[in-house]
Amino acid sequence: MGTAITPVILSGGSGTRLWPLSRTGRPKQLLNLTASDTMLQLTAQRAPRGERFGAPLIVANAAHADVIESQLAGSGVEDARIILEPAGRNTAPAIAAAALSAERDEVLLVMPSDHVIKDVSAFQTAIAAALPLVESGWLVTFGITPDAPETGYGYIKRGAELAPGVAQVDQFVEKPDRATAQAYLAEGNYSWNGGIFLFSAGAFLDALQTHAPDILAAVTKAMAAAEHQGRRIYPDAHDFAASPSQAVDYAVMEKAERVAVVPVEMGWSDVGSWDALHAISEQDGDGNAHCGEVLAIDTNGCLIRSEGPLVAAVGVKDLIVIATGDAVLILPRGSSQEVKRAVESLQKQGHITLDRPF
Amino acid sequence: MGTAITPVILSGGSGTRLWPLSRTGRPKQLLNLTASDTMLQLTAQRAPRGERFGAPLIVANAAHADVIESQLAGSGVEDARIILEPAGRNTAPAIAAAALSAERDEVLLVMPSDHVIKDVSAFQTAIAAALPLVESGWLVTFGITPDAPETGYGYIKRGAELAPGVAQVDQFVEKPDRATAQAYLAEGNYSWNGGIFLFSAGAFLDALQTHAPDILAAVTKAMAAAEHQGRRIYPDAHDFAASPSQAVDYAVMEKAERVAVVPVEMGWSDVGSWDALHAISEQDGDGNAHCGEVLAIDTNGCLIRSEGPLVAAVGVKDLIVIATGDAVLILPRGSSQEVKRAVESLQKQGHITLDRPF
Numbered sequence: 001m002g003t004a005i006t007p008v009i010l011s012g013g014s015g016t017r018l019w020p021l022s023r024t025g026r027p028k029q030l031l032n033l034t035a036s037d038t039m040l041q042l043t044a045q046r047a048p049r050g051e052r053f054g055a056p057l058i059v060a061n062a063a064h065a066d067v068i069e070s071q072l073a074g075s076g077v078e079d080a081r082i083i084l085e086p087a088g089r090n091t092a093p094a095i096a097a098a099a100l101s102a103e104r105d106e107v108l109l110v111m112p113s114d115h116v117i118k119d120v121s122a123f124q125t126a127i128a129a130a131l132p133l134v135e136s137g138w139l140v141t142f143g144i145t146p147d148a149p150e151t152g153y154g155y156i157k158r159g160a161e162l163a164p165g166v167a168q169v170d171q172f173v174e175k176p177d178r179a180t181a182q183a184y185l186a187e188g189n190y191s192w193n194g195g196i197f198l199f200s201a202g203a204f205l206d207a208l209q210t211h212a213p214d215i216l217a218a219v220t221k222a223m224a225a226a227e228h229q230g231r232r233i234y235p236d237a238h239d240f241a242a243s244p245s246q247a248v249d250y251a252v253m254e255k256a257e258r259v260a261v262v263p264v265e266m267g268w269s270d271v272g273s274w275d276a277l278h279a280i281s282e283q284d285g286d287g288n289a290h291c292g293e294v295l296a297i298d299t300n301g302c303l304i305r306s307e308g309p310l311v312a313a314v315g316v317k318d319l320i321v322i323a324t325g326d327a328v329l330i331l332p333r334g335s336s337q338e339v340k341r342a343v344e345s346l347q348k349q350g351h352i353t354l355d356r357p358f
Numbered sequence: 359m360g361t362a363i364t365p366v367i368l369s370g371g372s373g374t375r376l377w378p379l380s381r382t383g384r385p386k387q388l389l390n391l392t393a394s395d396t397m398l399q400l401t402a403q404r405a406p407r408g409e410r411f412g413a414p415l416i417v418a419n420a421a422h423a424d425v426i427e428s429q430l431a432g433s434g435v436e437d438a439r440i441i442l443e444p445a446g447r448n449t450a451p452a453i454a455a456a457a458l459s460a461e462r463d464e465v466l467l468v469m470p471s472d473h474v475i476k477d478v479s480a481f482q483t484a485i486a487a488a489l490p491l492v493e494s495g496w497l498v499t500f501g502i503t504p505d506a507p508e509t510g511y512g513y514i515k516r517g518a519e520l521a522p523g524v525a526q527v528d529q530f531v532e533k534p535d536r537a538t539a540q541a542y543l544a545e546g547n548y549s550w551n552g553g554i555f556l557f558s559a560g561a562f563l564d565a566l567q568t569h570a571p572d573i574l575a576a577v578t579k580a581m582a583a584a585e586h587q588g589r590r591i592y593p594d595a596h597d598f599a600a601s602p603s604q605a606v607d608y609a610v611m612e613k614a615e616r617v618a619v620v621p622v623e624m625g626w627s628d629v630g631s632w633d634a635l636h637a638i639s640e641q642d643g644d645g646n647a648h649c650g651e652v653l654a655i656d657t658n659g660c661l662i663r664s665e666g667p668l669v670a671a672v673g674v675k676d677l678i679v680i681a682t683g684d685a686v687l688i689l690p691r692g693s694s695q696e697v698k699r700a701v702e703s704l705q706k707q708g709h710i711t712l713d714r715p716f
Contacts, residue, residue, distance in 0.1 A: 020670075295700065295703065295704055295707070297696070297699070297700055297703065298696075306686075308684075309667070309681070309682070309683065309684050309685050309686050310684060310685045310686070310704070311685075311686045311688070312378075312685065312686070312687050312688070312700050312704060313687075313688045313689065314687075314688070314689040314693065314696045314697070314699075314700045315689050315690055315693050315696060316677070316688055316689060316690060319674070319688070321686070321688060323667070323681075323686050324667070325667070325683075326666075326667050326668060327667050327668045327669075327670065328664075328667050328668070328669045328670070328679070328681050328686055329670050329671075329672075330669070330670070330671045330672070330674055330677070330679060330688065331671065331672040331673055331674060332673055332674060335672065335673050338655070338656075338672045338673060339672070341655070341672075342653065342655055342670050342672045345653065345655065346653055346668070346670060349653070
């Protein structure tokens with residue numbers, strides 16, 4: 001080993017929780033939500049080409065090929081290979097496709113494309129701590145140090161220390177209720193499962209063979225029959241669709257023997273809602289985080305974003321307002337988990353189709 | 359006399375209080391705020407062509423000539439004459455221009471174009487009560503029965519009864535403070551001054567000659583030199599601009615001798631703010647008045663209007679949301695007097711020009 005790590009960036013998501021900005025054609029990871037760069041660009045920049053990292057491998061929805069290539073080029077990433085999924089089958093098949101495109105001893109850094117990591121240097125340190133175990137065949141996950149009893153994430157219970165800053169995984173636990181989450185925080189030996197992994201392609205494929213052989217079989221067939229167009233790789237649609245749709249946590253990580261966790265505090269957020277975006281955004285003295293053409297008078301605690309119309313807010317408090325050229329969303333802060341319900345209702349009534357661009 | 363009454367519709371306003379819907383090119387009276395017809399159309403329909411009413415005379419901003427003609431045609435009014443002001447000089451010169459375009463014994467019903475009157479039959483009854491006095495030379499104003507101690511209107515103190523339902527005006531009083539307004543309501547002999555008048559052209563011009571001869575002189579000159587294009591009348595711009603800019607209340611009504619008031623309860627509103635529009639709008643069981651493509655979930659007490667984008671509101675309360683293709687206004691109900699300030703601020707910062715159509 002000792003060769004460069006291959007960043008594997010998973011760009012399969014198409015969430016509705018950030019409507020009206022996120023649409024089928026431009027999901028969260030392709031938006032510049034937290035900076036002038038998009039979340040995909042920021043993810044690529046977190047593992048820059050150099051001594052440590054090689055050219056990235058992107059696994060994405062085939063419909064996004066052009067915009068992804070153009071965003072990567074905009075970040076100076078010209079040599080990424082892109083595996084274009086004919087249909088989303090969750091993360092286990094996506095990572096399998098990436099692992100099958102790598103050498104067996106290639107180390108893969110698997111990263112969702114739509115997370116924020118503010119302290120990249122802490123992330124790099126965690127990667128360095130994990131590498132020796134990865135080189136001896138462990139599957140490593142990065143455990144986010146929790147700062148609140150969140151019920152929206154899975155948790156990882158840490159066991160015995162394997163090396164400085166690296167613990168054996170005692171148990172992966174499903175999203176807990178609030179009381180359980182509070183107990184985990186009090187116990188102090190739990191981390192959030194952020195879905196960021198480091199392992200060699202060979203170790204991952206071996207574990208997949210043991211714990212989810214049907215996924216490995218289907219994806220192996222799909223990749224063997226893949227069509228290559230320059231740096232684009234199109235797995236065979238029929239074979240890929242034959243794979244079970246499973247998250248890598250469930251298919252492999254929760255079942256494999258040698259799984260380690262590196263707990264890390266790195267300013268992580270999955271920006272899973274407008275409230276989460278408000279929380280991580282820079283705010284003015286009145287707790288407002290505005291973006292776009294916004295005039296706010298006597299306004300506090302608000303997140304107001306516009307991609308189009310001028311938004312004038314006068315005397316309002318703790319509101320989320322998101323405006324695009326064709327839609328405006330308004331809801332109180334703290335209730336942005338309701339967006340999904342609103343979007344479903346709008347879709348049902350035929351008011352919107354998420355594939356309408358704005 | 360006995361000839362038909364000539365409706366005189368004043369369409370000079372260009373308020374900013376209903377931004378972002380009202381713009382310089384399409385002020386309040388040209389919007390369909392309260393019904394599918396615009397406020398100008400509703401005003402014209404209040405005095406329909408027939409035995410009682412003749413063809414209307416409109417006094418308007420020259421910039422609105424086309425849209426006014428098209429709206430009148432849309433209401434079946436094809437024979438209106440339109441006096442097109444080269445510049446707004448308030449209501450006294452506007453009414454003078456109308457009176458100079460009429461026969462001396464023609465009875466004029468002067469109506470602002472941007473008020474709502476829900477009970478048109480009560481209005482007609484009040485007109486009938488006023489007519490005998492008008493035919494003997496009185497200037498008559500219609501006094502709106504107040505239902506709240508409003509500080510935004512002038513008040514009229516009623517004196518001796520002149521005829522059933524008609525009183526001599528004791529005094530016009532300026533916009534009062536709240537305590538004074540409350541005292542007026544308690545006394546019971548005060549009405550709001552709604553700016554609706556009935557008088558003969560000759561009686562008005564005689565009073566103007568007595569109390570504001572400079573206005574009469576300037577407008578007489580402007581009308582003598584007016585350019586006529588079909589039913590459009592363009593007063594001479596230079597002469598018209600030479601008239602003092604004065605409200606008819608100040609120039610004539612407060613000073614003239616024989617001024618009568620007909621108090622009337624007719625569901626009147628000047629729709630002077632978004633709050634006023636919410637108050638007079640039909641509301642659902644949760645106190646919402648929505649218009650346009652609006653999805654409201656768990657929402658109450660809101661006025662949400664869209665002329666363009668879909669507006670989705672989730673879990674909000676007592677908000678005013680007005681969306682057009684290029685601007686969105688959000689503020690709490692009860693604070694819509696702040697709109698003027700917001701618009702001035704936006705204009706100052708160059709964010710908007712009110713003459714930008716949407």
